[in-house]
Amino acid sequence: MLTKIVNNRELRGRHAWRFHLTAGQEWRMTRRKLIQRELKMQRRTLMKAALTALTLTALQATTALAENTVLKIGFVGVTSGPAAAWGISNQRSMEARAAWINETGGYTIGGTTYDIEIVSFDDQKDPKRAIAGMEKMAQEGIHYVVGPNVDDGAAAVRPVAESNGIMYFPYAFPKSLYQAPASNAVLGMVANYQSGPAIYKYLMDEKGVKTVAFIAANESDPLSQRDGGVEAATALGMEVVSANVTYQVDTTDFTPVLTPVMRSRPDLLVLSGVSPANAPQLIRSARELGFQGVISTETAQDAGVLAEGAGDLANGFISVGGASTPELASPMMNEFVQRYTDMFGEYNDESNTKVYALEYILETLKADPSAINDVDAFQATMDTFEAPNPYMNGDAKLRYVGMSSFGQKRQVSVPLVVNVYQDGEFETLFVAEVD
Numbered sequence: 001m002l003t004k005i006v007n008n009r010e011l012r013g014r015h016a017w018r019f020h021l022t023a024g025q026e027w028r029m030t031r032r033k034l035i036q037r038e039l040k041m042q043r044r045t046l047m048k049a050a051l052t053a054l055t056l057t058a059l060q061a062t063t064a065l066a067e068n069t070v071l072k073i074g075f076v077g078v079t080s081g082p083a084a085a086w087g088i089s090n091q092r093s094m095e096a097r098a099a100w101i102n103e104t105g106g107y108t109i110g111g112t113t114y115d116i117e118i119v120s121f122d123d124q125k126d127p128k129r130a131i132a133g134m135e136k137m138a139q140e141g142i143h144y145v146v147g148p149n150v151d152d153g154a155a156a157v158r159p160v161a162e163s164n165g166i167m168y169f170p171y172a173f174p175k176s177l178y179q180a181p182a183s184n185a186v187l188g189m190v191a192n193y194q195s196g197p198a199i200y201k202y203l204m205d206e207k208g209v210k211t212v213a214f215i216a217a218n219e220s221d222p223l224s225q226r227d228g229g230v231e232a233a234t235a236l237g238m239e240v241v242s243a244n245v246t247y248q249v250d251t252t253d254f255t256p257v258l259t260p261v262m263r264s265r266p267d268l269l270v271l272s273g274v275s276p277a278n279a280p281q282l283i284r285s286a287r288e289l290g291f292q293g294v295i296s297t298e299t300a301q302d303a304g305v306l307a308e309g310a311g312d313l314a315n316g317f318i319s320v321g322g323a324s325t326p327e328l329a330s331p332m333m334n335e336f337v338q339r340y341t342d343m344f345g346e347y348n349d350e351s352n353t354k355v356y357a358l359e360y361i362l363e364t365l366k367a368d369p370s371a372i373n374d375v376d377a378f379q380a381t382m383d384t385f386e387a388p389n390p391y392m393n394g395d396a397k398l399r400y401v402g403m404s405s406f407g408q409k410r411q412v413s414v415p416l417v418v419n420v421y422q423d424g425e426f427e428t429l430f431v432a433e434v435d
Contacts, residue, residue: 068106071114071372072140073098073358076133076157076168077147078125082249082277085302085348086149086171087122093354094118094146096340107362110369116362123148127156138164143375144365146188146357148172151221154185161185167375169357169412174224178402178410183379187402187411188357192273192298193228194405194434195320195416199296200236202418202430203268203318207294213242213266215258215282217249222273225298229270241266249278254285262289271297279317280309287313294318300350307424314421318429321419322352324391325428328415333391349426353414355391356398360412363387363398382409401435 075094077087098116106113119140121133130153137145138160145161145168148154154172161168161184169188170177177185203209212233216222223246230243241264247257261269271282274297283295283306296318306314324333329352336355341347364378364385365371371378382400389396392415402411416434419426 068102068113068115070117071107071109072117072119072142073361074133074137074140074142074145074166075118075120075147076123076130076137076145076153077121077149077171078153079120079122080124083125083149083275085276085305086300086350087147089300089348089350089354090146090149090171090357091118091120092340092344092348093351094120094358096343097336097355097358099343100336100339107366109362109366109372112369116358123153125150125153127152130154130157131160133157134160134164134166134168137166143167143373144361144378145169146361151224152219158182158185165373165375167361167378169361172221173228175406178406178408180408183408183410184375185410186360186382186400189300189323189353189412189414190320190416190434191405191411192225193232195298195418196229196270197232197236198416198430198432198434199298199318199418200233200238200268203294203296204236204238207267209238209267209294211239211241211264211266212268212270213245213261213264214240214270214272215242215245215247215261216272217274217278218246219249219273224273226270226272229272229298238268249275251278252281254282255289258282258285258289258291262286262291267293269293269295271295273297273299275299276302276305279319280306280314283310283314283317300353301421302348302350303421303424303426304346306421312423315423317421319419319421319426321417321426321428322349322354323356323414323417324352325417325431328392328417328431330389330391330393336391349419352391352417356412356414359390360398360400404435 075091077090078084079087079091095118098118101107102115106115121136123130123133130148134157143166145166149171151172151174154170154177167184169186171188173191178187214226214229216226230240233240242261245261279301298320301319337347364381367385368377368381385400387398389398399413400409401413402409416432418429420429
């Protein structure tokens with residue numbers, strides 16, 4: 001052990017010269033240490049500056065977010081399945097308009113500026129899910145909701161809406177939703193019993209149509225629209241040659257369904273309450289069976305879906321369009337279309353109608369700010385409410401209508417635009433107004 005220690009000491013002595021620095025080496029090492037120390041200080045300074053900038057940015061963002069109070073507006077509707085196009089148009093219209101409002105500083109109601117937040121719920125066209133969606137809105141303290149899109153859902157949520165102080169704007173047609181004692185629902189579009197007679201009358205006068213056949217999916221919404229169509233056609237003096245044929249919504253081969261209808265040889269075939277997914281299949285089957293008459297519906301459709309599913313066979317198909325035409329559209333409507341398209345990569349003509357619900361809600365709240373949390377105040381304001389219509393040229397007004405149909409003002413006033421499909425696009429057939 002001792003020998004080893006001695007040897008180690010000797011070893012260190014023998015190699016001590018390796019650790020002896022010359023004057024030049026010592027200067028270079030000292031300079032290197034100074035440079036390293038300076039670089040370390042610079043890094044610390046930069047890190048402090050970065051942290052300070054990050055803190056300031058976070059504070060600024062927090063301040064910016066805190067500048068405007070958030071006003072939540074709900075949407076409960078169908079955004080999946082065969083009828084998805086109806087609800088997607090709603091949701092996207094609301095989101096595009098809300099983003100636009102927020103980008104430009106918010107929406108001022110009674111001296112308070114709000115950022116608009118859209119809270120959405122896909123009810124999958126299921127009444128039980130629609131109820132769950134409306135309950136979610138109630139839990140979040142939301143008093144204004146757009147949707148649901150179909151009759152069953154709109155009827156199902158009524159008790160939840162009325163018991164929780166929620167005004168809702170459905171796209172469903174049962175008159176009981178809008179007639180007293182009901183008071184919380186506002187029809188967001190033109191109903192089939194308003195558009196149907198206008199379409200039938202036009203076809204009688206312009207196309208010489210005399211006979212009509214109706215076909216509907218075996219669901220309450222389409223069946224209700226079929227019954228309303230039969231009543232309207234009969235009142236106009238048309239002969240109804242078929243009205244009892246129905247189909248399941250998951251049908252893929254419509255030839256057996258339509259064959260007995262074609263035997264009745266109608267001048268007009270009405271696809272009552274048809275969803276955007278089923279419409280091209282029915283049109284294709286009818287044309288392939290040799291039907292050469294007019295095909296129409298009182299529901300809104302998607303030109304892209306028609307082009308993909310029926311192609312040129314859909315030419316001449318008549319449907320209710322969005323509440324605008326190139327002649328009617330204001331610069332604000334054109335900007336909305338562009339913003340919507342930029343945001344989602346495509347545009348649905350039906351959004352010309354769907355853009356209105358959010359605007360009506362906000363403008364009515366502006367007319368009476370106390371209605372923010374009080375739907376009774378909102379309802380009282382509806383009777384005399386009037387504001388400029390930002391989406392139409394001229395002196396058009398936003399106002400509530402429906403006295404002739406419901407006995408109270410429970411419908412938004414939007415133009416009735418009837419379209420005809422031609423070569424991949426909708427063309428305006430005629431424009432009308434309803435009360």
